[in-house]
Amino acid sequence: MLPHVDYVRAEGVAHALALLDRHGAGARLLAGGTDLLVDLRERRSAPALLVDISELDELAAIRAEDGALHIGAGVTVAALREDATVQAEFPALAEAARWFADYLTRNKATLGGNLANASPGADFLVPLLALDAAVTIAAAAGDRTVPLDQFLLGPRQTALGRGELLREVVLPRSAPAGQAYEKLGLKHGGAIAVVSCAVVMDVRAGRGARVRIVLGAAAPRPFRARAAEERLEGQPLSAERAEQAAALAAGAAQPISDVRGSAEYRRAMVQALVRRGIDAAQAAAVRS
């Protein structure tokens, strides 16, 4: 059962920021509510006021500007899934949206909610980190842009300060053509990741370039497996090297054991998925 909580529908970002300012720590932003309402119901969070930003058009746009794609924090997963630019230029992100939750949830859940919630298994953090995304944070004092890696402080911890709002995700449009997102769930519909990974790379003269390998649900927060990346960066690509990189990624994982799987299995699956991701990204890079 949901606890009693006051509710205001924000009229715009400025209004939302003003409300956050006025109500301080007791106020929480409500986007799709697919994380927040669960938290409220389970008493993990007890705000006094919900500021609903789910109807704000200014947060729901995807636009190309200054060599970057700006994806509003309020863009739903369903909208993200259908966006032509995302599909063409950021297939790793499109793939994460494809296997995200289920039809109903995707119509409500937003990109911003996924990032702000910062769960260790959040799907979008993984490809976005690999795509060198930045986020724009809005505050009464003005906007600031920070790299996603710095936005993400730990499990369920972000750089969002009191009175701040995540406005958009900024993706540089010169992303490598080789992209893959791999997710292992325990079923096909609505599964939370046991582990996931994103691999992004170019292939230049048979060598890896701009390689990013990011692991999800394999540590308290998604992270770049840098040793694995280095094994491919500037190196001639081969099956053997791909396997070595995958093993390095598995070595870098700090998985836990829970009802979805043991740490041992998760680690092995990091290796399997990274291997698969490298092969897929490499093939895509070579194709383009």
Added chain:
Amino acid sequence: MKDLTASEFAMVGTRAPRRDARDKIHGITRYADDFSLGGMLYAKVVRSTRASARLVRVDTSKAAALPGVRCIMTAADVPHNVLFTDVPGQTTVVGALRARTQVLAADRVRYFGEPIALIAADTEEIAEQARGLVEIEYEDLPGVFDPVEAMHPEAPQLEETGNVISRWRVRQGDVDAGFAAADVIVEHTYQTPFIDHAFIEPEIGVGWLDEDGVITIRVATQVIEHFRDVANVLGLPHSKVRLIAPFIGGGFGGKEDVTVEVYIGLLVWKTGRPVRLLYTREESIITPTKRHPFRMRYKHGVRKDGTITAIEAEFISDAGAYAYLSPLVLLYAMVHSSGPYRCANVKVDGTAVLTNNTPTSAFRGFGSAQPAFGYESQMDACARAISMDPLAFRERNYVCKGESLPCGQPVDHAVLLTETARRAWEALGPSCAAPPGKRLGRGIASTLTSFGRIVWLHDWSAAWVELQMDGTIMVRIGVPDLGGGQASSLVQITAEIFRIPMSSITIHIGDSSLTPLAGTTTATRQLYMSGSAVHKAGMELRAGLLEQASSVLGVPAAALTMDGGAVVQVDGAKRISFQELAASCSRSGRERYRHSVFHAPAGKVMDFETGQGRVFPDLTFGSQAVEVEVDEATGAVRVTKLATCYDVGRVINRNSVEGQMEGGAAMGLGYALTEEDILEQGVPRTPNLMTYLIPTALDVPDITTIVLESGEGSGPWGARGIGEPAMVPTAPAIANAVYDAVGVRLTQLPLTPERVWRAMRDAAP
């Protein structure tokens, strides 16, 4: 009395739209929760947060002081703080005792989530808040969470009579001689998990005191006969409690034992006000009952020619903290233990044991599903061990009509297993090449499941069928409709008998005071029992009406039939409408209605020493074939094709039969691949649908349903039950397909990616 024959059927076997379908699709159907009354209180149950503890202190004073709280009850406030589940014919330590459950924990809790107190308040929020204010002091007691450990004499004891609550055995022939005669012996130990019924509608009811002081409870239940249990707890005459079952959002055995009705009854009795109690999904998952985990050691002896020379099996069932129906579930498992196969030498021992886990009880298949995973995995392994085709090996051993199962259960009706297996297998079609990194495999399973209650329980169902003065028909029968179309099928049977459209028939169901009692919607018995009761009452009324028409029309009854809402002369011009006929009955004092009781054939109690004898009135047989795709790297299994084929005797409603077959296979797929209630030291770790994983539309392939009609079965016009049988073969068929794909035999359900991955890794050279 002459029955209608298949060639005459106008309604039976058609896809007549279910009469409840439209309202359900439009969201109009009023389920138990779609109902409220003025001044209604909202109830909550205060539950144990320990799996095994003594209650030192339960202090409700702070909760009671909260404004809006109207009533708090603890064990001391319950007139008779005990619920009984009758377990007839038990021969064990429990003896003739009746299985007991405390309504509210008095001084000891035996499982996590056991009810300790009840709260009724003006709003759900207040009740919830009050729940947090009840102070409970526990003294932890050692618990036991594994049934094998619980069997040790030194293990913590849940009851003074010991943890072993039931032992059954089956003996036939000489297994030692049988194994000596075998060329190959195949032995494995199988394990099945706790699973949740996961019905879409959690446990829910609304109760009130009517004008006559009758406690009336509109509740999602499979068993309106629980009005007696509620009355016994309250110390009231049985006629002072009335249960009404509205349309129910799924039961699957989870609403077979008493759930919320007894708490609602207590709070209505205490406050005199209407009371609603709805479980959250979490409560629904952590509270009784679940499916029994079974540990099953199976040993089969086979000769190279495909003869099964001996079967030995040992079952250990985790009953959880209270017996509920565990002894009966185990008995069902014994009867089904060898599968639908002939074998001269059989020895099976079963034990049900109490632990501090969530209590287990009825679940679709009722003890026939766990052994099926064992014996059908064994059949596959045996066939492979003698290099015989798994289908051919089964065909050699299927039991035939006129024979008996190894436990002496006679097989009275057609056994079309060969046809079901071949048809299901063929329906998979030609194989394709596996995608890279994946392996494809196919598997089959043939199973049997009884329908109808145990013959020495003397089952019956009663129906009232009435011709109204306007020529329409009314049926009254105390059947709870769980969503399987139980009521609609009865209407369809009535429509056949009277040759009127289903829309000219009204049915009243599920009221323990106002509809004739028809027994439980369990044991796949309603089409069989209540279908037969309606058939009996309907045919008797039909005969009476034909006689009346005969005297009015001056035509012999044998020359009359019914058509279009009238009695008409066969090949003749004379006719009398139902409306005129009803008026004529009234004038002449002939009854326009019939109340008939259908008694299932009764039988003697089985021999407890040997397990020999008839236990069930009838059996349903069928097969499922599946194709799976196994991910070599992750162990993930995807079912790509699934075909299910049953002999249902006679189809009453084709859509409903296929719906049961599809739903059963989908449920079986969850049992096979994802569903598991994980308990750690008795604490549920998967208390919501994010962690307890039921299949979604993306996990279930298009299912091919093939329906055979032998015309032989104990139900109306030869119908057999399909509700429970439909889920039983799926898990072993999938496990056999996984073996076919990757060459490893998984012996523990569910086949999670991690289990498959480990098995592949361990088997790798």
